[in-house]
Amino acid sequence: MAVGGDDDMERDFAARLRLAPSNPSSASASASASPTAASPTAGGGGIAFRAPQEQFTAADFELGKIYGVGSYSKVVRARKKDTGNVYALKIMDKKFITKENKISYVKMERIVLDQLDHPGVIRLFFTFQDTYSLYMALESCEGGELFDQIVRKGRLSEDEARFYAAEIVDILEYLHSVGLIHRDVKPENLLLTSDGHIKIADFGSVKPTVDTPIKVLPNSTNERACTFVGTAAYVPPEVLNSAPATFGNDLWALGCTLFQMLSGSSPFKDASEWLIFQRIIARDLRFPEFFSDEARDLIDKLLDVDPTKRPGAGPDGYASLKKHPFFRGIDWKNIRKTRAPKPAVEANANEDEDNQDSDWLSHMGSAHANQNVPVGNNGAASSSEVRSHVSKLASIDSFDSRWQDFLEPGESVVLISKLKKINKLSNKKVQLILTNKPQLICVDPAKMVTKGNISWSDDPSELNVQVANSSHFRISTPKKVFVFEDAKQRAWQWKNAIEDLQHCQKN
């Protein structure tokens, strides 16, 4: 592209973001930025940000490992070469954001994070952009996701879950006190610091209330009022019935997260989003035997179908939640100074593609040994439900231009997921892409390189998929067995999509 074209693209994007900086090149941004800086002021065509818009480039940083890949971003560990400060650099592709209509999410996250000041909220230090990408330098959480702790430990002890739940309550109390509904509370967005404390990330779906003291761009208090945002398994029933967002949404998600910490899996699991929604609407909730009475009672109350009855949403605010017997012994004032549970660390990465024929369920960990939802074919969605879901997913995910590079001309995506590939000693994140060719391509999302294909065959004796539960499945070929975990619980979709393609090829 010509230089002029690049400049135009950058100007055009800045105009769309409408975030004209009033202090474009403040040199003061660093990992030790003052937490008491002034709030931004909207108006006059500019916003005075606490976290400035800088003139940096990616070359000013040493990029390290990928922390995570979101639906419209990649988050990378980055050390600023001159200061040595380490950040989590959230990198967003401008073309993708524009095409996917995510500009309002980016704006919201940027403006809101800029004003928040709580030890449990990821801090934003500065932003910058180049022709193709937007960058947000976030406080780095070295301890990974709460989700990984649950998977690694199988399930958490009641003491561990109580500590994390209390920190989440403390964070939600703060967010709600400043009139913000997070709307995407889930173990993947709850990150651990190096000393094991929780911080909440991902403010793209945040919804400000009309009386929020947080400065937001015009219309954001009523825009997307009744739109479904968030993640299927943690969505409350009233949102499925198009009710406007309330603080109760986050309290429901807290109930789901506490259930997941204690049991190893989310309370409303099924083969497809549609079936999950049916379970949520029916409040099909089954507690494992080993939950204490206090845990059961708290979760039961947080998962009340009436959002105003959830503890924390009533007239006495957070008092009723914090004095629930489950939290007995929590020192609320000093929660951030309390010693955090010892995190389970990831076993050393082992690149070897192990043959894993033996006992694949047991070495998947005990994470799912206590599932409340029965597994097996009973959980399968009907073929037509799955097919329509698959085509919906394909149409959504194949828009993501990042993956097009791995396809041949004319080839299109049938199903794509960010998965954990489970090996004996370690888990690896992979992007698995099923195409209409058909091909099953494994991409390393950190390096954006192909890790290889899973050999395709139309013959089920040479390529078959077995589902253990909605999040775990294995693909067996004569040479290798690949075990995957799909946090989005699409195991049955994978099986059905692959079998549908085998069937189509044969006929």
Ligand SMILES: Nc1ncnc2c1ncn2[C@@H]1O[C@H](COP(=O)(O)OP(=O)(O)OP(=O)(O)O)[C@@H](O)[C@H]1O
């Ligand atoms: N500050 C951070 N420190 C360490 N890891 C982080 C940080 N922020 C995000 N991550 C990792 O990156 C992943 C994606 O980040 P984030 O959720 O902000 O992206 P997104 O594109 O908004 O994702 P989503 O698909 O949930 O909307 C997170 O799930 C987490 O694993």
